[in-house]
Amino acid sequence: MQTVILAAGEGTRMRPLTETVPKPMLPVADRPLCAHAADAAVAAGASELVVVVGYEAEAVRNFFSDEYRDVPVSIAVQENQRGTADAVRAARPHLEGPFVVLNGDNVYEPAAVEALFEAAPAIAAIAVDDPGNYGVLSTTSAGDRVTxxxxxxxxxxxxxANAGAYAFPEGALEYLDVGESERGEYELTDVVARTIEATVVTPVTLSRWLDVGRPWELLAANEWKIAELEGRIDGDVAAGAELGESVVIEAGATIEPGVVVEGPAIVRSDAEVGPNAYLRGATLVGEGCHVGHAVEVKNSVLMAGTNVPHLSYVGDSLLGPGVNFGAGTQVANLRHDGADVRQTVKGERVSTGRRKYGVVAGPGAKTGINTSLAPGVVLSAGARTDPGESVSRDR
Ligand code: TTP
Incomplete structure (x- = not known):
C-alpha cells in the first residue's frame, strides 16, 4: 500500500530545537524522528512512500531521496500547514488506491504498523488513562469496528486514543475535502469520521506509542529506540575503555582511555569521547560531538557538533546542535522538593511528568565556565551565559 508520511509540521512546541532542524529530522537514536515511522512502513510492505513536506522542506526531501532506495519515494509539498487533512490533500495527486497515513512525529512498534496494514481499513488506537486529552474512538461492544x-x-x-496511524480505503480520497474545524484547520479525524460511516474500519490496538511534540517526548523516544539498538563497535576504542553490551560506536568515532559507557548508548560518527568520561543511561552522542575529560553525561541527547569538553555534568537533557558548554558547566536535573520538573512551552508552564529532567539548549548556545543550570531551563538558540552564572530562568 502507498504510505503517506506527514512531515510538514513546524514543531513549534519543540523550539528552540527546531530553529535549524525541522522536527521530523531531529535525531532519535540512529535515525531522524520521521524515519522510524517510514522504516516501519517499509518493513510492513509499503509500495511507495509519499512524504508531505513543508517547514524546512529541503532537509526532509534530501533525507528521503538519499536514504530510501528500495522503495519509490514521492515528495508532496504542503505550502501552508493548514491541518492534517490538508496535508493528505497535498499528497492526493500521488495516490491511486487504498493508502496508509502515518504521523511523521509518532513512534510506533514496527509490528503494530504491520498489523495496521493487514487489518485495513483500520485505525491504530492505544488505551490511555486520560482519554479526554486525545481524539477518542468509540467501537462496537465487541470492539471489532470503529463507530x-x-x-x-x-x-x-x-x-x-487515536494514535495517528490510519489505513484508508480508496474511497477516502473523496472525503479529504472536509470543512475547517473550530480551531481553523482541516483535520484528518473529520476524514476518518466520514470513512467509518461508509466502511467497516477496524481498531488496531497498540501496546506502545509515542507522540513526539515536546522536548521531553523526544528524550522518551530516544530512550525507547536507543534501548532497541544492538551493540556494535565500528569506531576506534582505546584499550582500557569499558563499554557495556548495548553500546554502538559508529565508524569514525573515537573512544579514549579511561572512558566508561554503560549503555544503552550510541556514539555517532566522528564524535570523540574522553579521556576519562562517563556515559550512562540512554545517551546519544551525535555526529562530530566532543565529550571530554571528567564529563558525565546521563540519559541525554547531544545533537551534531555539540561540545562538552571539560569537568561537566549533563543529566536528562537535550543539547544542540552546535552547543558548547564551558568547563565546569553543571546541569541540575532534580528539584529539592522532588516534584516533577516543569518547562515553559510556547509561553505556558507545563509539567514534564519527569522527576529527573535537565535542560534544553538551542542550536549554538554557549555557557561560560562554571555555569549552573536549573532543572527545566531552556537556553534559546545562540544564548550565552557569563562565567559562574546560576541560571534558573529561560533565556
Ligand atoms: P502537530 O503535532 O499537530 O503539528 P506540528 O508537528 O507542526 O507541531 P507543533 O504543534 O508543535 O507546531 O502535527 C501532527 C503531524 O502532522 C506531524 O507529523 C506534522 C504533520 N502535519 C502536517 O504535515 N501538516 C500540517 O498542516 C499539520 C498541522 C501537521
Missing part, C-alpha cells in the same frame, strides 16, 4: 471519533471529549466514550 465514532471525537476530539478531546469531556465525557470520553472509551479509553482508546
Amino acid at each position: 465514532g471519533i471525537v476530539e478531546k471529549p469531556d465525557d470520553p466514550p472509551s479509553n482508546l
Whole structure:
C-alpha cells in the first residue's frame, strides 16, 4: 500500500530545537524522528512512500531521496500547514488506491504498523488513562469496528486514543475535502469520521506509542529506540575503555582511555569521547560531538557538533546542535522538593511528568565556565551565559 508520511509540521512546541532542524529530522537514536515511522512502513510492505513536506522542506526531501532506495519515494509539498487533512490533500495527486497515513512525529512498534496494514481499513488506537486529552474512538461492544471519533471529549466514550496511524480505503480520497474545524484547520479525524460511516474500519490496538511534540517526548523516544539498538563497535576504542553490551560506536568515532559507557548508548560518527568520561543511561552522542575529560553525561541527547569538553555534568537533557558548554558547566536535573520538573512551552508552564529532567539548549548556545543550570531551563538558540552564572530562568 502507498504510505503517506506527514512531515510538514513546524514543531513549534519543540523550539528552540527546531530553529535549524525541522522536527521530523531531529535525531532519535540512529535515525531522524520521521524515519522510524517510514522504516516501519517499509518493513510492513509499503509500495511507495509519499512524504508531505513543508517547514524546512529541503532537509526532509534530501533525507528521503538519499536514504530510501528500495522503495519509490514521492515528495508532496504542503505550502501552508493548514491541518492534517490538508496535508493528505497535498499528497492526493500521488495516490491511486487504498493508502496508509502515518504521523511523521509518532513512534510506533514496527509490528503494530504491520498489523495496521493487514487489518485495513483500520485505525491504530492505544488505551490511555486520560482519554479526554486525545481524539477518542468509540467501537462496537465487541470492539471489532470503529463507530465514532471525537476530539478531546469531556465525557470520553472509551479509553482508546487515536494514535495517528490510519489505513484508508480508496474511497477516502473523496472525503479529504472536509470543512475547517473550530480551531481553523482541516483535520484528518473529520476524514476518518466520514470513512467509518461508509466502511467497516477496524481498531488496531497498540501496546506502545509515542507522540513526539515536546522536548521531553523526544528524550522518551530516544530512550525507547536507543534501548532497541544492538551493540556494535565500528569506531576506534582505546584499550582500557569499558563499554557495556548495548553500546554502538559508529565508524569514525573515537573512544579514549579511561572512558566508561554503560549503555544503552550510541556514539555517532566522528564524535570523540574522553579521556576519562562517563556515559550512562540512554545517551546519544551525535555526529562530530566532543565529550571530554571528567564529563558525565546521563540519559541525554547531544545533537551534531555539540561540545562538552571539560569537568561537566549533563543529566536528562537535550543539547544542540552546535552547543558548547564551558568547563565546569553543571546541569541540575532534580528539584529539592522532588516534584516533577516543569518547562515553559510556547509561553505556558507545563509539567514534564519527569522527576529527573535537565535542560534544553538551542542550536549554538554557549555557557561560560562554571555555569549552573536549573532543572527545566531552556537556553534559546545562540544564548550565552557569563562565567559562574546560576541560571534558573529561560533565556
Ligand atoms: P502537530 O503535532 O499537530 O503539528 P506540528 O508537528 O507542526 O507541531 P507543533 O504543534 O508543535 O507546531 O502535527 C501532527 C503531524 O502532522 C506531524 O507529523 C506534522 C504533520 N502535519 C502536517 O504535515 N501538516 C500540517 O498542516 C499539520 C498541522 C501537521
